[in-house]
Amino acid sequence: MSKLVSWIAVILLLCVVPFGSWLYLSKGLNYRKAALSELQxxxxxxxxxxxxxxxxxxxxxxxxxxxxxxxxxxxxxxxxxxxxxxxxxxxxxxxxxxxxxxxxxxxxxxxxxxxxxxxxxxxxxxxxxxxxxxxxxxxxxxxxxxxxxxxxxxxxxxxxx
Missing domain, CATH: 3.40.30.10 (Glutaredoxin)
Known part of the structure; x- marks a missing residue:
């Protein structure tokens, strides 16, 4: 059972966390691009x-x-x-x-x-x-x-x- 928990934790750290970070940063980048287009x-x-x-x-x-x-x-x-x-x-x-x-x-x-x-x-x-x-x-x-x-x-x- 502890091996399963360890594998789930590794998968979370290697896949889910980077994807969440990328999603968060891309939303910020898109927001900034939209605001800069308003500020031409x-x-x-x-x-x-x-x-x-x-x-x-x-x-x-x-x-x-x-x-x-x-x-x-x-x-x-x-x-x-x-x-x-x-x-x-x-x-x-x-x-x-x-x-x-x-x-x-x-x-x-x-x-x-x-x-x-x-x-x-x-x-x-x-x-x-x-x-x-x-x-x-x-x-x-x-x-x-x-x-x-x-x-x-x-x-x-x-x-x-």
Missing amino acids: VKDSLSISEDSLRILNNKTTVLVLNKEVKILDILGKINDQFKNSPSFQIMFKDSVGTYSYLPKGYLDERFLSYQGKDFILIDNKLQIRNSYNSDVPAIKKMVEHIAIILPRVKEADIIIKK
């Missing part, structure tokens, strides 16, 4: 226009609306990503007041995003997606931020000799 570049801002580098090299959530419920949502998003040095939340009004941008540059650029509350801009000034302020859209935006936010490179393991 929709538009881009000119890097030469951002001479002060306020938006460049930062993943930015650009807020188009300043309603009270949106400000509450932004507080929660900021709490979640506050430890990331390459993440920022900016309001369209505050970005538009910078004198280095041509007059009306943002208004012309964001005309196609009327009715949306947020625009997600990656660290290369590419507009990835726009979102409303309803709960499913906010959840999707948080997922998308986590996907396109640049990861901090971990230090290499050095073997002492």
